[in-house]
Amino acid sequence: MDTLVERGFIDADDAASLQQTSGVLPVDVADKMVENVVSVFGLPLAVAPNFLVNGRDYVVPMVIEEPSVVAGVSGAARLMRHGGGFVARADDPILIGQVQLVDVADPDKTIELLRVAEEKLLQDANNLQPNLLMRGGGARSIEFLKYKLAGERWTVMVHIAVDTRDAMGANLVNTICEGIAPGIEALSGHKAGLCILSNLADKSLVTSTVTLPLDSLRMKGFSAEAVRDGIVMANELALVDRYRATTHNKGIMNGIDAVAIATGNDWRAIEAAAHAYACRDGSYRALTAWTATASGDLCGELTMPLKVGIVGGSLKTNPGARAGLKIAAAGSASELAMLMASVGLAQNFAALRALVSDGIQKGHMRLHARSVASLAGAPKDIFDKVVRGLIDSGDVKEWKAAELIAAIQQEEQSAGD
Numbered sequence: 001m002d003t004l005v006e007r008g009f010i011d012a013d014d015a016a017s018l019q020q021t022s023g024v025l026p027v028d029v030a031d032k033m034v035e036n037v038v039s040v041f042g043l044p045l046a047v048a049p050n051f052l053v054n055g056r057d058y059v060v061p062m063v064i065e066e067p068s069v070v071a072g073v074s075g076a077a078r079l080m081r082h083g084g085g086f087v088a089r090a091d092d093p094i095l096i097g098q099v100q101l102v103d104v105a106d107p108d109k110t111i112e113l114l115r116v117a118e119e120k121l122l123q124d125a126n127n128l129q130p131n132l133l134m135r136g137g138g139a140r141s142i143e144f145l146k147y148k149l150a151g152e153r154w155t156v157m158v159h160i161a162v163d164t165r166d167a168m169g170a171n172l173v174n175t176i177c178e179g180i181a182p183g184i185e186a187l188s189g190h191k192a193g194l195c196i197l198s199n200l201a202d203k204s205l206v207t208s209t210v211t212l213p214l215d216s217l218r219m220k221g222f223s224a225e226a227v228r229d230g231i232v233m234a235n236e237l238a239l240v241d242r243y244r245a246t247t248h249n250k251g252i253m254n255g256i257d258a259v260a261i262a263t264g265n266d267w268r269a270i271e272a273a274a275h276a277y278a279c280r281d282g283s284y285r286a287l288t289a290w291t292a293t294a295s296g297d298l299c300g301e302l303t304m305p306l307k308v309g310i311v312g313g314s315l316k317t318n319p320g321a322r323a324g325l326k327i328a329a330a331g332s333a334s335e336l337a338m339l340m341a342s343v344g345l346a347q348n349f350a351a352l353r354a355l356v357s358d359g360i361q362k363g364h365m366r367l368h369a370r371s372v373a374s375l376a377g378a379p380k381d382i383f384d385k386v387v388r389g390l391i392d393s394g395d396v397k398e399w400k401a402a403e404l405i406a407a408i409q410q411e412e413q414s415a416g417d
Contacts, residue, residue: 052085061262072350088338168309201307230356238286255347264321376401
C-alpha cells in the first residue's frame with residue numbers, strides 16, 4: 001500500500017479508505033445502489049505488478065477469492081517482459097442496441113422501408129444523446145436482421161451500433177433504443193417489441209498478443225521445448241473439445257473478471273459476451289491461440305469482445321471501484337480493455353504452463369494452505385509454520401491445520417519450560 005502511494009497510483013485518502021477493516025463501501029451507500037441491502041460483502045483486493053502493455057508499465061487491481069490467480073498472472077507478466085511484453089489493440093467501443101418488430105408479415109419489404117430511412121434513424125438516435133455526440137461518440141450505423149419464430153411468425157431486428165466512448169454505455173443505448181422505437185413503428189407499420197442493448201459486443205473486439213522467447217520457458221525438470229509444445233497442444237485440445245475449452249476459458253476469465261470487479265465493471269456482461277463469442281461458429285472453443293514461431297518461440301493471442309467503462313454513476317458511487325481505476329491508471333475505456341485482455345492472456349499462460357509441467361494442484365494448494373491456516377485460527381506468530389506444515393504434509397485441510405497448531409504450540413511450550 002505504501003508503495004502504491006509513493007509511486008502515485010493512489011493518494012493517501014485512497015489508502016486510508018482501502019485499509020478500513022469495515023470495508024471501503026459503507027452500508028448506507030450500498031443501500032442506495034441495490035434493493036433490500038442488509039450488509040456489505042467483502043472480497044480481497046490485490047494488485048498484480050509486472051505488466052508491460054504497448055510499452056507502458058501497469059499495476060493491475062484484481063478482486064478475487066481464488067488462490068494462485070494473482071500470483072499466476074504476476075509471474076507470467078514478469079516472464080513476458082523478456083519478449084517485450086504485450087501488444088494490444090482495440091476496436092472502437094461500440095455497443096449494439098436492438099429494437100424488435102413483432103409479427104412482421106413481409107420482413108424483406110419491411111427491411112427495405114427502414115433501410116431507406118437509415119440516415120434519419122441515425123440522426124434521431126444522436127439527437128437523443130447530444131452530450132455523447134460532443135464527446136466524439138454516437139450512433140454509427142444500423143443493421144437489419146430477420147428471424148422466424150415459432151408458429152411461422154417473422155420478427156425483424158433493428159441493430160443500432162453506438163460508440164459509447166469511455167462509458168460502458170448500457171443506459172445510453174437503452175435510452176436510444178426506446179427513443180427511436182416510435183419512429184421505427186411509424187416507418188414500418190409494425191409494433192415494436194423488445195428495446196434493449198445486446199451484451200454481445202462483437203463490434204468491440206480486443207486483441208492482445210505476446211511472444212515468449214524459447215529460453216524463458218525452461219522450468220526445473222522440463223525443457224523449454226517440452227513446455228512450449230505442451231502449451232500449444234493444450235490449446236489445440238481446447239479448440240476441439242468443449243469440456244476442455246470451458247475450463248480453459250474459465251481460466252482466462254479468472255483474470256479478466258477480477259479486474260472488472262476491481263474497476264466497477266459489469267463482469268456478468270463481459271462473461272456472457274465472451275462465452276457467446278467462443279461459440280460464434282456453432283462450436284464452443286478456446287478464446288486463445290498459442291503457436292510456435294519459425295524461430296521456436298511461443299506466441300499467444302487472445303481476441304474477445306470486451307466492453308468496459310471508466311466513467312459512469314456506479315463507478316463514482318463505489319470508493320473501491322474508484323481506487324481500482326486509479327491503480328489501473330487507464331486513460332480510456334479502450335486502454336482498460338486492452339489491459340484486461342492482457343491479464344486474461346497472462347492467466348491462460350500461467351494455467352497452461354502449470355498443467356503441462358508440475359500440474360495445477362501443486363501451486364494452487366501451496367497458496368490455498370494460507371486460507372486453510374487462517375480458517376483454522378492459526379495465530380500470527382506460528383502462521384507461517386502451520387502453512388509450511390500443511391504443504392509438507394500434503395493434507396491441506398482444516399483438521400490438519402488444527403492438528404499442526406496444537407503440535408507447534410505444545411512444542412513451543414515445552415521448549416519454554
